[in-house]
Amino acid sequence: MTRLDLTTPAAARQFFETKLRQRQVNKVLHSFPSPRFWTGGAGTPLEARPLGSDAPSCELYVALPFCLTTAPAHCGYCLFPTEAYSNQDQLDVYLDYLAREGELYRERWLELQPRSVFIGGGTPNLLKAHQYPRLLGLIHDLLPALPAATAVTLEGIPQLFSREKLEVMQAHGVTRISMGAQQLDHQLSLLSGRKQQPKHVFQAVEWAAALGLGCNVDLIFGWPQQTMAHLERDLRGLMASGVEHITHYELNVGGATDFALNRREELPGPELVRDMYHLARELLTAGGYEQLTPYDFQKPNRQEQGESFVYEECRRTFDAHDVWGWGYAAISDFPDHRGPRDSPDQPGQNGGSTLMNARTLTAYYAALDAGRLPTEVGYTRTPADLRLSLLFRNLQSLSVDRASYRANFGQDVLEEFPGIWQAAADLGFVTLHDDALRLTPEGAYRVPLIQTALMQARVEELTDAHVAGLKQARQQQAAFQPLQPASSPSAAPS
Template sequence: MTRLDLTTPAAARHFFESKLRQRQVNKVLHSFPSPRFWKGGTGTPLDGRPPGSDAPSCELYVALPFCLTTEPAHCGYCLFPTEAYSNQDQLDVYLDFLAREGELYRERWTELQPRSIFIGGGTPNLLKAHQYPRLLSLIHDLLPALPAATPVTLEGIPQLFSREKLEVMQAHGVTRVSMGAQQLDHQLSLLSGRKQQPKHVFQAVEWAAELGLGCNVDLIFGWPQQTLTHLERDLRDLMASGVEHITHYELNVGGATDFALNRREELPGPELVREMYLLARELLTAGSYEQLTPYDFQKKQSQEAGFIYEECRRTFDAHDVWGWGYAAISDFPDHHSPDHHSPDDSPEQIGQNGGSTFMNARTLTAYYAALDAGHLPTEVGYTRTPADLRLSLLFRNLQSLSVDRASYRANFGRDVLEDFPGIWQAAAELGFVTIQDAAIRLTPEGAYRVPLIQTALMQGRVEELTEAHFASMKRPALIQSQPTPPVPLPVAPS
């Protein structure tokens, strides 16, 4: 296999330019490598983060798998693992199993103080009002050291955020809700088979504000049949609602989804999608929203805890994620932060091990079977090399719209410009970044091109991993690793 060499600015520039007119594959990558390289039999989060080795900060992600069925399936575009909702009993059974998984962490979590908790899915607001006290008490019972002010977000679809549910959620410790609207134009929304109407979105935003709950609304741009006029109207209406936080994702088209298979011709072209991004950014920032990540915009002077989005991404310091529930992902970066190594350490001594990441079972049958057998339901995992860790943290850091050079140096023992020099230089020449003493900063164009910059940064390592993967497939069956089923493309909790 011929390797692509992006070490010179000319080669990197050629690489970027060859992709500029193609639709971006926008997987919103926060870590490296993608789960397609993860394998079974790599242990569990308890091996990934043994007692006493905790990172200075962590987050907890709690997953609920169920979604209302739609026609077309999976809302026409969604690549997340989900399970079809049929009745309330399913939710009770799932909460029983979630409790059983939690028990396996009880000892380990006694002291845990996540900076934030995100209850995501799937559609967690499918729970009935009487089921939230149970879900929240499961969390509080396992995390007795949790400070009362910890932000707890619960996500769902607009039409299921009834006032009654919002009141119960708030009474039991939810501080913020996040709802996927995707499109406010009813005709465009119907292409996904979702039944929500714009009034559901605005009503839920209003109730959340009345109850003092933080609120985020997800929109997607690059949607079939969408025009700049649709985009502008949606954003203006949403800003007028006063919602605190707007997440504006580029549509990721892929897999066996209806949009990928049957609506490709209706998708706006790459140049129009880019215009949509830049127009949205302009409207939002002019409309008193501040840009936090390539896709997140927060109302200035909002009460929302900005750190959820910023602090965890701004530096390269270690930050754990504990994933609990069906298909949840845990992540334990392992490197010597400035607190842990001496200034005399060589780059080789810093970051010998990149840590590990794990994903829980992506079918309910496998999730329940593992817990019935008394195991943690981990399905696949990956042990990072130091190079993987650097990429992983660089991807997270890019979400903060700049790469902090001092933090990179403190954690990895060298300047970030020494790694990938051709790519940074070419990115600067093309106007994606400006290189300053303190940081490499993304321009608005660069923020849009983050997926492309990530593709260039990971190119060499992906080639190595792909070669290793094919080499392992050629080995005799007996020593082959467990096959890995197709995996979703993660989108960040918003």
């Protein structure tokens, strides 16, 4: 495979300029490297982790897999693993299995004090009101050291947040909800097959405020048929509701989704999507929202009350911070903290590890029935992988602290990728300072592109190794094929 060399500013600039003509793709949805390079089998990274090797800081992600079915499937755009919801019993069975998985961590989690808990999915607010005490009870039972004030967020879709559910959730420890609205224009929303109406979003925001629950609303821009006028109307309407946190994602188009296969022609082009990002950023900041990440905007008043938004916030530094994933398709991430991170680039040399639970319910249940951890795939990072993975998280904070990078990894981030940073500066994505690299507003929008450039060389190496592994497996398989006897009834007719 011919390699792209992005070490000079000219080569990196050419790379950026070619990509600027296309729609952006976010290749770091969950983690680096992508799960397509992770492998399965026995001896998962978690089993290899001795008790007591946990980082001093961590967060917990709890997954609920089910979603209402839509036509088109998966809301037309969603790439997350999910399972079709059919009835309430499914949820009870799932909670039984979640409890069984939790038992496998009980000993490890006795002292664990996650900085935040996020109950995501899927659609966790499919649970009926009487099922929240059970779910929250499982969490509190397994984490007896969880401080009472811990931020606990529960995600869901607008039409399934009833006032009764919000009251029960809150009574059992939920402090914040996160609602996927995506579009407030009903006609645009209908393209995804979702049945919600704008009034459901505003009603839930109002109930959350009345109860004193934190509230985030997710919107997506770059949607089929979306215009600047749609975007502006949605944002102004949402800001007028007083919601304190708005997450404004760029539509990631990919996989076998309806939007990728059937609505490409209706998608706004790259220039328009970029302009949408900047208009949104200007509207939100002018409306009193502070930009926390390329996509997160928050009103400062909640922080002043001492309730800072901690979910994922601690992931944006280079400090050792574990993520525990519990449930179907949940991802755990354990950046190693046991030694210096500037050791040679070998797997297992303080690069840490990441793993993902089973992505089908059948496999998730089967593993637990067999008394096994439900891990499906995992990956042991090299120090170079770890540097990239933590650099990508750090970029979410809109700047990279050079001294902190040097203290953690023994090198200067500017010297590690000189061509890319220089080209990014020349194109106005970053400003380079003695203490930090700072993203400009254009650079914040281009984070997925900057990440793609930074990971290019490593992804090429991993792809080569992946292809070589597949070839070897195919050769081994062929070598073990038994010869078919000439008279075999299954032999193809000649």
